[in-house]
Amino acid sequence: MPKYPRLQSLKAINRVMERYYVKRKLMARLKPMAYVTSGAPVEILETMGVLTLYPENYGALCGARRDAVRLCEVAEEDGYSQDLCSYARSHIGAVKQPDGAPLNGLPKPDLLLCCNNICGTVLKWYEVLADHYSVPLFVLDVPFQREPQSEPHAVQYVTDQLEALIAWTEEVTGRRWKPKKFREVLALSNETVSLWGEIRDLGMHKPSPVNAPDLFVAMAPIVALRGTRQAVQVYKGFKAELKARVADGVAAVPGERYRLLWDNIAIWYRLYRFFRPFMDAGACFVTDSYTNAWSAAEPVDLDDPLTSMARTLLAVYINLDLETRAGIVADLAQRFAVDGMVMHANWSCKPFSLTQSDIQAAVREQMTLPTLMLEADMCDSRRYNNGAIRERIAAFLEMLG
Amino acid sequence: MHYAGVDVGAITAKAALLDDNELVASAVIAAGYNRVEAAREVLAQALQQVGLAREDIARLVATGYGRVQVPNADRTVTEITCHGRGSHWLCPDVRTVIDIGGQDSKGIAVNGVGKVVDFVMNDKCAAGTGRFLEVMAHALEEDLARFAELSLSAQRRVAISSTCTVFAESEVVTHIAAGAPKAAIIAGIHEAIAARVASMVSHIPVREVVMLTGGVARNGGVARMLEERLERTILVLPEAQITGAIGAALFARDG
Ligand code: SF4
Numbered sequence: 001m002p003k004y005p006r007l008q009s010l011k012a013i014n015r016v017m018e019r020y021y022v023k024r025k026l027m028a029r030l031k032p033m034a035y036v037t038s039g040a041p042v043e044i045l046e047t048m049g050v051l052t053l054y055p056e057n058y059g060a061l062c063g064a065r066r067d068a069v070r071l072c073e074v075a076e077e078d079g080y081s082q083d084l085c086s087y088a089r090s091h092i093g094a095v096k097q098p099d100g101a102p103l104n105g106l107p108k109p110d111l112l113l114c115c116n117n118i119c120g121t122v123l124k125w126y127e128v129l130a131d132h133y134s135v136p137l138f139v140l141d142v143p144f145q146r147e148p149q150s151e152p153h154a155v156q157y158v159t160d161q162l163e164a165l166i167a168w169t170e171e172v173t174g175r176r177w178k179p180k181k182f183r184e185v186l187a188l189s190n191e192t193v194s195l196w197g198e199i200r201d202l203g204m205h206k207p208s209p210v211n212a213p214d215l216f217v218a219m220a221p222i223v224a225l226r227g228t229r230q231a232v233q234v235y236k237g238f239k240a241e242l243k244a245r246v247a248d249g250v251a252a253v254p255g256e257r258y259r260l261l262w263d264n265i266a267i268w269y270r271l272y273r274f275f276r277p278f279m280d281a282g283a284c285f286v287t288d289s290y291t292n293a294w295s296a297a298e299p300v301d302l303d304d305p306l307t308s309m310a311r312t313l314l315a316v317y318i319n320l321d322l323e324t325r326a327g328i329v330a331d332l333a334q335r336f337a338v339d340g341m342v343m344h345a346n347w348s349c350k351p352f353s354l355t356q357s358d359i360q361a362a363v364r365e366q367m368t369l370p371t372l373m374l375e376a377d378m379c380d381s382r383r384y385n386n387g388a389i390r391e392r393i394a395a396f397l398e399m400l401g
Numbered sequence: 402m403h404y405a406g407v408d409v410g411a412i413t414a415k416a417a418l419l420d421d422n423e424l425v426a427s428a429v430i431a432a433g434y435n436r437v438e439a440a441r442e443v444l445a446q447a448l449q450q451v452g453l454a455r456e457d458i459a460r461l462v463a464t465g466y467g468r469v470q471v472p473n474a475d476r477t478v479t480e481i482t483c484h485g486r487g488s489h490w491l492c493p494d495v496r497t498v499i500d501i502g503g504q505d506s507k508g509i510a511v512n513g514v515g516k517v518v519d520f521v522m523n524d525k526c527a528a529g530t531g532r533f534l535e536v537m538a539h540a541l542e543e544d545l546a547r548f549a550e551l552s553l554s555a556q557r558r559v560a561i562s563s564t565c566t567v568f569a570e571s572e573v574v575t576h577i578a579a580g581a582p583k584a585a586i587i588a589g590i591h592e593a594i595a596a597r598v599a600s601m602v603s604h605i606p607v608r609e610v611v612m613l614t615g616g617v618a619r620n621g622g623v624a625r626m627l628e629e630r631l632e633r634t635i636l637v638l639p640e641a642q643i644t645g646a647i648g649a650a651l652f653a654r655d656g
Contacts, residue, residue: 357604370518375525388524391466395481399517 004279005250007210009238010217016234017220021103024051028107032173035106035129037122038223039316040115040140041309043189043300044165046227047182048175053106054224055125059087061102062094063268063379071101072380085348086379088125095132109135111172113165117142117319119351138168142313148324150314158310183302189227190299195235196222197295202242203286204336207251208259209242212285213275214252216266222294257282258400261333263289263359264344264352265378277390281397287336289329293317318351325355326362333369340370340400347377372396405447405458406487406649407440408480409467412503412531413616414439416447417646418458419654426450427643436467460653464645478652480645481509481520487648488612489515491638496608499627499635500644501598501617503531508602519605527566529597531617537590540570541583545620548587552622555588569593588622595626602631612636614644 024033033051036042045052062068063086071093072086078096080089091106098105112135114126123139130137140161143154166177199218203210218238225231245252260278262285267274275285293316301308317325333341343360346353360371372392377383403425408415409432418426428446432439440463448454463471464483471477480500488495489511498509505524512518523529527536538548559576563569569590576586594617611633613624618641628635640647 368518373521385525387466388522391479391524392522395479395517395520398479398482399520 004253005245007214007238007241009234009241010214012237013218013221013234016225016230020224020230024053025103025107027051032110032175033107034111034113035109035126036113037115037118037126039117039142039313039319040113041162041165041313043182043185043227043309044162045113045169047178047185048169048173050111050169050173050175052224053109055091055106055129056087057220057224058094058102058106059085059090059379060266060268062090064271065102066269066381067100067102068269068379069381071097082380083347085119085121085125085350086377087348088121090379092125092128095129108133111135111169112137113140114138115140115142115313117313117316119318119349121350136168136172138165140165140313142316142319144321145314145319145324146321148320148327150311154314155307155310158313159306162306162309182305185227186300186302186305188229188232192222192226192228192231192235193295194299195232195239196291199235199239199242200287200291200295202239202246205246206259206337207249207253207256208284208286209245209250209252210286211252211275211279212262212288212291213266213272215288215291216268216271219291219294222291251284253279253282253284255282256284258339259284259286259337261285261287261289261329261336261338261341262344263329263341263356264346265290265349267344267376267384268379269381270384277393277397281401283340283397283400285342286338287332289317289332292328292332318349322355322358323362326359329359330363330366333363333367338369340372340396342396343371343373344378345373345375347375347383348380349378370396370399402459403453403457404650404653405444405461406483406646406651406653407444407461407463407471407474408465408483408643408646408649409436409440409463409471410465410480410502410645411505413642414443414465414467415643415646416443417643417650418447418451418453419647419650421654424640424647424650427640427646429642432467436470437472440467440471460656462649462653464649476652478649481507481522482517483645483648483652484614485509485511485517485648486515486651487640487644487646488614490647490651491640491644492610492612492636494610495612495636497602497605497611498644499598499602499611499613500615501529501531501594501613501623502615506530506598506601506615506617508598508605508607510605510608521601521604523597523601526597528563528569529594529601531615533566533569533594534590534617534620534623536566536570537573537587540573541577541587543583543587549591549620549622551584552588552591553625555582555584557582557585557588558592559585559589561589561593591620591622592626594623595630598623599627599630607631607633609633610636612638612641612644614641616642618642 074093463474
């Protein structure tokens with residue numbers, strides 16, 4: 001079996017995330033704790049010294065540790081449908097039965113912030129949590145965008161809610177809003193986001209120094225630690241390591257023959273194993289639509305932060321219309337000079353997966369790009385049919401050759 | 402020089418022998434449980450037809466779900482790629498191959514040199530496969546050959562709307578109980594398969610010439626109803642069932 005060079009920074013990133021979880025376990029009683037959705041304006045809570053946790057990130061962790069199916073079954077026994085997002089099922093399962101779940105479950109929240117710019121699932125999921133823990137819930141309602149440019153009334157609507165969120169957090173936590181601190185947090189957040197973009201762009205090099213599964217591991221801080229020094233620091237290290245690879249001509253997949261684009265969320269329970277047959281055939285996933293979701297944003301304007309944040313919240317990939325999404329995918333395909341595209345039709349995430357066939361068709365209209373659609377699930381491995389997927393991957397690789 | 406292609410599928414094993422120019426022999430047998438034995442046997446049968454021995458084969462390429470179980474193969478290639486190659490060799494104008502086998506069905510788009518440019522597969526549900534026909538023929542106590550004939554003679558077709566083989570079978574039972582003519586039920590069954598397959602292949606651009614391959618190609622009823630659905634003529638060659646094996650033999654000949 002061929003050996004693949006390892007990225008040292010990924011270990012550092014994993015350590016940062018371990019500390020992140022340990023710190024939250026230890027500090028839970030000292031500081032207010034909020035659960036937030038992945039598309040939420042975490043910078044506001046960070047400014048107020050509220051600790052944050054991401055049940056979605058925890059769901060991914062359950063998937064990666066292969067605990068998700070067991071936890072999903074706990075939720076299913078409680079009546080949650082198998083068709084419900086497996087992040088939600090894994091987390092709800094761990095709420096019901098924390099013993100033996102990763103980290104023995106998450107520390108309890110004091111407040112909940114749910115932003116529906118990613119899906120409608122989170123609304124119900126957070127209602128369940130609010131009910132279970134009897135804690136206050138703030139729903140930040142972000143309307144779906146039909147145009148590439150956010151409509152002014154939508155921007156205003158979200159901006160008003162951000163103001164309300166600040167007031168609400170003050171009231172719920174008894175902490176004061178500090179505009180100066182907000183600027184600092186936003187500056188760090190901007191820096192993290194731009195570093196993430198630069199990291200991802202290094203995949204444009206031929207050969208690419210980075211493969212999609214590396215990005216899936218590396219993305220945890222951009223989701224969970226945006227606006228903190230740790231995130232900036234660890235990404236500076238990661239970027240330097242990738243740049244050194246580029247300078248030395250080290251490829252993530254030695255002898256890179258094919259450059260591919262990945263669409264949709266990772267398959268957490270087979271993170272590297274899934275990519276192995278591709279790597280063995282010299283195929284590197286040089287870019288993806290998933291981790292791109294955290295780099296596409298423009299920097300937040302420090303002089304008009306709330307309006308600017310509102311724009312960012314509206315422009316989240318899965319809050320956008322089909323044509324805009326297809327444009328984003330086609331643009332990635334072009335900029336990263338890919339030879340093919342693999343789409344993970346992810347049973348869990350309807351807002352991400354529903355548009356895939358049409359995106360596939362739209363991208364094909366613009367360029368000849370061999371594509372492969374694979375049906376699976378990000379955490380629920382019961383939806384992974386190994387034989388069927390293996391056959392398709394083998395045929396796809398022959399098609400590229 | 403002779404070259405062999407062996408295609409071990411879910412239900413049958415196929416072998417094709419080529420010399421430098423043409424197809425010289427072929428065989429089809431039931432795959433059974435022992436795939437290794439089936440591969441050996443089907444190749445032996447093909448060799449026997451032309452009085453050759455295993456040593457006379459310069460190279461052997463294996464394909465199909467059971468391809469890794471074919472003894473002494475020089476190489477394995479997926480059936481998708483082999484069907485593309487084989488169909489192009491049989492008819493260079495082919496652009497779309499619809500392969501309906503015992504346990505799966507596929508749509509394959511090929512270019513002017515027989516290279517696969519796109520494909521779709523259904524291996525999740527039996528209702529678009531040969532298995533569906535078998536189950537239904539059994540339920541209606543007809544053999545498969547007559548089953549197809551009856552479907553073509555039907556005056557009308559009942560609608561089978563279930564997308565699952567098991568439920569479709571109970572739907573058929575309901576139609577029988579309601580006194581629907583047998584031919585109409587059988588025609589409805591064929592139409593159901595054609596509908597499933599047509600909807601699957603619509604995910605790849607269906608371009609002419611369209612060729613139907615795989616065991617179900619021998620069933621005239623499915624071919625006819627697919628033509629109706631796709632509004633295109635469908636080419637069915639006598640080699641339909643061994644197209645994948647021919648493709649494999651062509652890869653063997655390439656070296
Ligand atoms: S449905 Fe999709 S966007 Fe919503 S929580 Fe699940 S994975 Fe995230």
